[in-house]
Amino acid sequence: MPKYVIERDLPGAGALSDDQMAKVARKSCDVLRSLGSDIQWVQSYVTDDKLYCVYIAKDESLLREHAERGGFPLTRVARVDRMIDPTTEEGAGAASA
Numbered sequence: 001m002p003k004y005v006i007e008r009d010l011p012g013a014g015a016l017s018d019d020q021m022a023k024v025a026r027k028s029c030d031v032l033r034s035l036g037s038d039i040q041w042v043q044s045y046v047t048d049d050k051l052y053c054v055y056i057a058k059d060e061s062l063l064r065e066h067a068e069r070g071g072f073p074l075t076r077v078a079r080v081d082r083m084i085d086p087t088t089e090e091g092a093g094a095a096s097a
Helices: 018-035 060-070 088-096
Strands: 003-009 039-046 050-057 076-079
Touching: 003 060, 018 039, 018 060, 039 060, 050 060, 060 076
Parallel strands: none
Antiparallel strands: 003 050, 003 076, 039 050
16 A cells, blocks of 8 residues: 655644643544554654654545544645665665676
8 A cells, every 4th residue: 555644734733742642643543443444554753833644545535534534634645656765775886786
């Protein structure tokens, strides 16, 4: 299934307490369970005023449905085309040798 990065505008996100974050996560997981196995939350990154969430989903419509049912903001959805990491350079060096 495709991987997506979701940007959520959430002013004050970085200042939310642990209890508030737990409540948000609980609501998200409840909605995910109701949507079935075609969508999975991988992780989220919290900044001052945004959340960047990584999901695996059958399609973008499931991500939008999750946001709507959970009452979560959804500013932008981007499908991940490919991933790179520090080991990526090893493949480039091997190909040109």
